[in-house]
Amino acid sequence: MSTSTDLTLAIEDLTVSFDGFKAVDSLNLYIDKNELHVVIGPNGAGKTTVLDLICGKTKASSGSIKFLNKELTELAEHEIVRAGVGRKFQTPSIYENLTVFENLEVSYPYGRTVIGSLFFKRNNEVVKKIHQIAKEIMLEDVLDTESALLSHGQKQWLEIGMLLIQDPQLLMLDEPVAGMSVKEREQTAELLKKISKGRSVLVIEHDMEFVEQIAQKVTVLHQGKILAAGQMDKVQKDPKVIEVYLGH
């Protein structure tokens, strides 16, 4: 299995423990190319920890994470990003005192070294790319606005845009619609469908309605382990899942 070449992400036997408490326990998870995969689960199920493990924020106790056949557990965070993994945080994590344009520019994947950044030039190519991304995330009109002044939903999109500009092969989103209005949710769902073309997307979500809108494949986590996995409608009917959600 682990030698499979057509998978974007292959997590095998992944375990992490904090002072003896296993937050993620022998997890196996596979994501195909161009797949939009949603991980759901009650609070404390270990969803965010899984993202932390993939992007290197937390180091695994054991197990392997292979991204396009490259082992990630050995790499530093920035190397994982450069390999093609982008991650959006739960609360919008943008540079509030920079403009939307500058936010995107800072995320532009050139000039990533100290010297490179000192002599980075804002040429036409950069400007063009920024405008293209801004259009995609519906923020073209507010490019020069200081990003602190954006609405909550716009901030979430901006962060997605900051990832998109790096053109990642795997995009990981932690609760992208939390705190959004109904209209914004719909727009976000559209956005997700659009961007999942040509790359794999891993979404963590609470909101079952939203999950129904976007999900192709769903994995249910509970206490660090997989409770159920498969197509959305099947998972929803799984009695174990129902018990966990209702009994919670």
Place this chain on the structure above:
Amino acid sequence: MMTKHNPFRCARTTLMTLVASVSVSLALTANAASLPTAEINTTGLAITDDTVTVGILHSLTGTMAISETGAQEAEKLAIKQINDMGGILGRKIEIIQEDGASDWPTFAEKSRKLLVRDKVAAVFGCWTSASRKAALPVFEKENGLLYYPTFYEGLEQSKNVIYTGQEATQQILDGLNWVAKEKKAKTYYLIGSDYIWPRTSMKIARKHIENVLGGKVVGEQYKPLGDTQFGSVINKIRLKKPDVIYAAVVGGSNVAWFKQLKAAGITSKKQTLLTISVTEDEVLGIGGENLEGFYSIMKYFQSQDNENNKAFVAAFKEMWGEDSVIGDVTQAAYLGPWLWKAAVEKAGSFDVDKVVEASETGEIELTTAPEGYVKLHPNHHLWSVARVGRWNKDGQATVVYESELIEPDPFPAGYQ
């Protein structure tokens, strides 16, 4: 920008019994009017027909303020007394006081201000060697005159400085001779704060102990300035069982050192201790009960029993309060204005070059100094006496030994 502190704020007192007797012909002091300002001041100093301005430069703030307070008080007292006697060459002394703020470059900066802007005729000031070293180039460049009061490590002799405290050999050697003879001491433990004065003093002491007295130094230890933990050092001393502990710990560390020594059961009943860094000022903080029976080597103790000193102590207390204590440096600072007065009157001029020239004749002497007779050596240091005092519970010392008048030798051969 500047304040002229008025040193004359206390009421005119019974006339000072203290009168400077100077080895200068009376004719010079007799008539000020016969001395036109243009003649006695050819270098543009701040001197008018009836005033002459001097500077006082000590730390009023910062860590050194504790030590330097007494010195500036003594200088102001001396100046007040001189003014009460009619001033110098018929001119009253006015003071510009500056704060060195315990910061060495500030001393340099303020020295420059006093010399360049205020054109003072002389400066009484500095306390630590570091502040003097910082100010020295300024005095040499601007050709100023500094009276420096602290006992110090020696190894310096500048045309522009008169050192009114003892240099290290003057202070140390006779005291060591005394302890070797009196206490039959053979083994010595040296301990000091870690900076230049204790280290130089210890170096001189070690050479003297080993080469002259035929004794043995069984340990030498330095603690960082301000350190307050002496437990391990005291145990080390216990292990070495020296006949004499020879100490040069300063500042806040000094208090901790003696308190902990006493707490560790090392008292004068069992142990001879000789220190070169405790004056009456320090005793205030340390507490007489912690020092009782230990010895200091200084050139002056407040308890010295002579007429000069009685008058001085009374005048000092009258000006600065009954609770004032007077340490070695305070007394040395008091000598500064008097020595300057003597030299100016001998030279018949305030010009620095002439005052220095008069000072270098070897004829400037004070018979009325509280410490006793002192004479200015051509090498800018004072001939003085070394005294050993034994501390009593009340914070005063009993003088148990007095040397002959010792010649100052800032560059002692064989001790470098």
Place this chain on the structure above:
Amino acid sequence: MSFFYNKLIGGKEGLTGLILLALLILVVFPLTLDLFRLNLVGKYLTYAFPAVSLVLLWGYGGILSLGQGVFFGLGGYGMAMFLKLEASSPENTAIQSTPGIPDFMDWNQLTELPWFWEPFNSFAFTILAILIIPAAFAYIIGAAMFKRRVGGVYFAIITQVIAVILTILIVGQQGYTGGINGITDLRTLNGWDMTSDSAKYIFYFINCALLLCIVLLSRFILTSKFGSLLLAIRDKEDRVRFSGYDVSNFKIFIYCFAALISAIGGAMFTLQVGFMSPSFVGIVPSIEMVIFAAIGGRMSLIGAIYGTLLVNFGKTAFSETFPELWLFLMGGLFISVVMLFPNGLAGLWNDYKHHLTNRFAFITKRFKSQKTLTRPTNAESESLS
């Protein structure tokens, strides 16, 4: 396009500020002050180097170093060692037991020049050492700390401890360093009298020119992508890291650069004041440097220079008149800058300017500056937890 326009205006405004500053220190001061005061201003301006370095490091990078005095000292000592060797020619030191070595070595029974003093006989080496040694030292500290993600408060305290260690070492190893007295009595530079009036003028102008160059260089850094990244790292370090940047390298670079600037200031200090002592290395001077930057405005390069001048003028004036009040005033100043004007003089000036031009703009600016006020918090509270 409006973006570039704004940028340009910002540049223009910055240019005005720079020209005003240059006019003040290059023309107004030399014309109106006597040499004594000018020399004082020159000394103060050397403190402005570490203050400017703290704007970069602390204001923009969110890295509070309480040990800039270490680098100021290293630069100053480098220069002082060269000058001391020149002053200790065998002719000048003939009365010593070992002529030809600095006087304090002779007092401490050293009989030959320690090996690490030898290269400081060369002026070229000295200049290189002043530029390289502090930066290299900063690299070692920075690499060790930032790679391990020591940040915020911990970094501040560790740099403070390093300042303490260096002070104790300098004071304790006096045979090699001159101890607490420092390295004093420096009079000539390559045979040229440093204490002459003309030399003082020349050093003053060199100092000003260097300072202005440093401001320009710092501007260049801040307006580059590196500058934006620095702010980004301060506010959202994780976001930058997960955008594919090796954050520690950026921090190390700015720390080294800040060390370099401070060291140049230290070297200029030695040249103008004529000595160097451990009292510029310890905690107190290091924190004072932070205060200069804070009072001038932690986000403003030029503000830091004005802050340095203002505090030092105040210190001199007040300590001449009311030495007792000075510490109260200084303490009150720290507190009020932190509590009421977190953006310092520069913030006040901006408010005032906008107040003059447009009342409405003033209100929004206040609103904005309120925000700036809360900005550094995220980065800091995160690094604390």
Place this chain on the structure above:
Amino acid sequence: MLGGYTYGELGSILAMQGFAGFSLFSVLLLMALGLAIIFGQMGVINMAHGEFMAAGAYTTYLIATLTEQYFPAFMPYYFVFAIVVAFFVAGALGYLAEFALIRHLYKRPLDTLLATWGLSLIMQQSYRSIFGAREVSPTLPEWLLGSYQPTDTIDIPLNGMFVLVLTAVVTFAVFYLMFKSRWGLRVRATTQNRVMSGAVGINTNKVDRYTFALGCGIAGIAGAAFTTIASTGPTTGTLYIVDTFMVVVFGGAASLFGTIASAFSIAQAQSILEFFISGSMAKVYTLVTLVLILMFKPEGLFASKVRR
């Protein structure tokens, strides 16, 4: 080492040296406990901690002077009374400081550093204006002077033993307060989640203020205790501040157990090194080692690995 000494003598020295280490340990711990609460639990970098210690020391001095003058018969007992008063005086000053300054700065820990540095300057100058620039020492009761001699060759300093016992008492009190009392629960809840604590009805402002005051009060006790071993001057506080921070940071800021362990290891290292090499270099080596260890273990000795 054995040359010329009997085993008995060496044993005595060893015992006394061991006590010297313990004594230093208790001093460091007593200094650091207050800061461990203020910095470790509340995250406030209190650069004026040393000045709060000085407040306790000056209080003791004042009480000693008054007692000596007006109630000489009370001299043997005043010291215990002075410690209690020192606690309340320093605590009250801390209460004021929290009210006037600190509470506005909880979200800006690095700025508390600057503000409290300003505060420390003001406090230093106040001491200088009130008590004068000279260092002072209270007259100590007889029972605090001298040493206890279990054998002929062993002297255990009484003041050291006193500080040791006092430290033990204060440490147990702090532990009881922080981990067993209802109030301690509130403090820990507030420091961990301010918003949530407010929501469940804890008056977080009050908790903050009293916690800060408690930390300062303990500093006051430390200051009072230190009058037995050193003197007090306006700038005494600055001598202790770096050591104090080192102890807290090295132990892992949030862990009181860590503070104890760190005080213990620093004290032992320092006192053993000092026995063999010069005091200055012992200090340098100790600090360098601490910095190196902190570089490898930035979260300190006893920080638990947490899920973030």
